[in-house]
Amino acid sequence: MSFFRRLFDTRARQALDAEVQGDLRKAAYLWVDMGDPGKAAELMTRLGEQAKNVEEKVQAWVDALRFMPPDREDGRRDLEARIGVAVLESARERGAVSADAKRKLVDAAERLERAEKWVEAADCYELLGRNEDLARCLEHAGEIERLEKVLETTHAKEQRDARLRRLVSEQEMATRVGARDVARRALREATLLAPSDPSIAEMLRRIEEKWPRGRRLKLDVGGARVGLVGSLPAVIGRSDADVVVRGGSVSRRHCEIARREDAVVVRDLGSRNGTLIAGVPIAGEIALSGPTEIGLGDDVSLRVSPGAQGIAIDVLRGLDRGERVVAGEAELRVAGLSATFVFVDDRAVMQPDAGVSVVLGAQNVAAGVDLLYGDVITVGGVRVEVLA
CATH class of the missing domain: 1.10.10 (Arc Repressor Mutant, subunit A)
Incomplete structure (x- = not known):
């Protein structure tokens, strides 16, 4: 704009007055109105330099870039760099966690690339975790070691x-x-x-x-409750026992069942009401020759049936009448079910017999199943649920 126009144009005087008073934005818009966007860009650049926070700086420089004539490439690159660096420094200080902060950082990286500020652009991409873009910018910058x-x-x-x-x-x-x-x-x-x-x-x-703890498990097999104990001796008692049987005459740890070579033996553990065979309290350890009824005091009786794949313990009389527990140290088998159970380390594994169909959930299974609490499995048409 000529000197005389500046002197006599009312808007020019208003713009100069606004600049003197520090209202650079108002002055800039007046210069734009007078057809001098370059002057407006200069004023907005100064406004950004004077701003006290990042948001105001960036907004001023974005406006300056909007006013900057297209042919002033150096000025445009400088503003792109100023905006990018300001956002980058803010992200370093505050972090780029929110979606909005990440969006701004992406915009800053792109501006820095246009300004050929490759190292700063790389820093933006590093904060964003965009390693491919980070590597590309480092290559442009010649930062071989960092690359x-x-x-x-x-x-x-x-x-x-x-x-x-x-x-x-x-x-x-x-x-x-x-x-x-x-x-x-x-x-x-x-x-x-x-x-x-x-x-x-x-x-x-x-x-x-859902992982079973210890070497004990309870199952519902076709509507009947069956317990599994994967170790011997197996203690029978009212509580703190491998086989829990409720009854007024049952001691906390009443007796135990064990194997001694090829024999199955029962031993009283100092119970209050005695362990009875044929109504006679036993003393010490007694070997069982076959299925044997055992009394736990007066009101509970069990049948202990030794077998090759576990010792079956059936409750004949008492609060838990009808329940069965199978105990042993190797493979255990439940009557009426075409599968064996074994405890391996901390796993309870069910292995179906050869050719028996097994469905776990809705999935057909061809091998053994590591059991979890809550499992529902169909074994050869029999429903098995693992109880917690």
């Missing part, structure tokens, strides 16, 4: 992510076919690779809370 570290980290992350995907897929397949131990081990490894992933932690928590 090599990024590539190493990226390769390690890709390997970790690939392993994590394989583990999650492995646990999904294992869970479907009943191989819960395989699924649990896969999830435990996955949590080490991704400790902050809540979905993996939740999958592991769900399987761990």
Whole structure:
């Protein structure tokens, strides 16, 4: 604009007055109105320099960029760089956690790239976790050493992510076919690779809370309750026992059943009302020659039946009449069910007999099933539920 127009144009005087008074935005808009966007861009650039917070700086420089004539490339690059660096510094200080903060940081990175500020653009992409863009900008900047570290980290992350995907897929397949131990081990490894992933932690928590504890299990087999005890001796008593039998004459730990070589023996554990065979209290340890009725005091009686695949203990009289427990150290078999049960380490495993169909949930299963509380399994047409 000519000197004389500045001198006599009312808007020019208003713009100069506004500039003197510090109202740079008003002055800028007046210069734009007078057809001098370059002057307006200069004033808005100054306004951004004077601003006290990032938001005001960025807004002023965005307006300056909007006013800057297209042919002033150096000025436009300078403003792009100013905006990008301001947002980057704010993100370093405050973090880029929210979606809005990330969006602003992406915009800043793109502006810095246009301004050919490759290192600063790389810093933006690093905060965003965009390693491919980070590597590209470092390559432009010639930051070879940092680039090599990024590539190493990226390769390690890709390997970790690939392993994590394989583990999650492995646990999904294992869970479907009943191989819960395989699924649990896969999830435990996955949590080490991704400790902050809540979905993996939740999958592991769900399987761990349903995992049977100890070597005891209760089943509902076709409507009948059956207990499994995977160790001998098996203590029978009112509480704190492997086989819990309720009754007024039953001591907390009343007697125990054990194997001695090829014989099954019963031993009283100092009970208050005695362990009776044929109505006579036993003293010490008695070997059983076959199915034998045993009294626990006056009001509870059991039948103990030795077998090759577990010792069956049936409650004949008392509050738990009709219940059965099968105890042993190897494979256990439940009458009427075409499967065996075994406790392996901390697992309870059901193995169907050859050729017997097994359905776990809605999935046909061809091998053994690691049992969890709440499982419902159909074995050769018989419904089996694992009770908690």
